[in-house]
Amino acid sequence: MRIIIEDNYEALSKKAALMVAGQILLKPNTVLGLATGSTPILMYRELVRMHKEEDLDFSEVITFNLDEYVGLDRNDKNSYYYYMFENFFNHVNIKMENIFIPNGMADNLEEECKRYERLIEEKGGIDLQILGIGKNGHIGFNEPDLKFEATTHVVKLDDETIKANSRFFNRIDEVPRFAISMGIKTIMHSRKIILLSNGEEKAEAVYKAIYGPIVPNHPASVLQLHPDVTFILDRNAAKYLS
Ligand code: PGA
Numbered sequence: 001m002r003i004i005i006e007d008n009y010e011a012l013s014k015k016a017a018l019m020v021a022g023q024i025l026l027k028p029n030t031v032l033g034l035a036t037g038s039t040p041i042l043m044y045r046e047l048v049r050m051h052k053e054e055d056l057d058f059s060e061v062i063t064f065n066l067d068e069y070v071g072l073d074r075n076d077k078n079s080y081y082y083y084m085f086e087n088f089f090n091h092v093n094i095k096m097e098n099i100f101i102p103n104g105m106a107d108n109l110e111e112e113c114k115r116y117e118r119l120i121e122e123k124g125g126i127d128l129q130i131l132g133i134g135k136n137g138h139i140g141f142n143e144p145d146l147k148f149e150a151t152t153h154v155v156k157l158d159d160e161t162i163k164a165n166s167r168f169f170n171r172i173d174e175v176p177r178f179a180i181s182m183g184i185k186t187i188m189h190s191r192k193i194i195l196l197s198n199g200e201e202k203a204e205a206v207y208k209a210i211y212g213p214i215v216p217n218h219p220a221s222v223l224q225l226h227p228d229v230t231f232i233l234d235r236n237a238a239k240y241l242s
Pocket residue numbers: 036037038039040132133134135138139140
């Protein structure tokens with residue numbers, strides 16, 4: 001495990017974007033695993049800048065998003081589909097057919113999970129997975145649990161996650177209660193993982209992920225077992241690391 005500590009959110013976002021760009025330069029048809037939420041927004045902005053100003057080419061890049069809410073239409077401003085196009089895909093030269101996001105509106109959600117897992121395999125697996133981390137230690141929407149869920153699955157969101165994510169919605173009761181998420185095995189099969197975290201409110205979750213016991217009650221702790229994981233943190237998120 002590598003830990004990179006940057007002075008602030010802007011610097012960590014630039015570092016993450018550089019690592020993604022390096023990966024794409026080395027392997028133009030890279031399969032990226034992508035995250036949503038507040039944390040990666042500046043990283044996406046920097047990648048867009050690199051595309052526009054430095055010709056970073058996404059024409060062969062394939063992407064799989066980590067998760068999606070159940071029951072939100074693609075046009076819903078809170079869907080992760082909408083987020084990804086708004087913050088990233090609309091501004092780079094990625095091909096529509098290379099973009100994969102779980103369909104939270106599928107009639108048969110179990111089938112959708114299986115289809116998604118199959119697609120990741122068909123495309124050769126994820127080369128580089130970007131992760132955020134929840135205050136409760138979740139990665140993707142893998143919430144604290146008694147066991148690790150292996151593959152893409154339907155999740156019931158934690159009250160803490162619903163509360164945290166309600167900041168994007170008008171009212172807390174508008175936050176979906178369920179989501180589709182890649183599982184821990186799906187994430188752990190990625191060849192490389194980069195976890196980004198900033199802000200003091202994540203410091204404890206980050207500390208437990210790196211130094212805590214490897215337990216499904218703190219899902220990010222499983223990353224200690226991955227052979228190529230890099231945490232990129234700002235000083236606040238790294239507060240408890242010596
Ligand atoms: P955030 O979410 O980036 O909005 O803090 C991260 C997460 O919950 O995984």
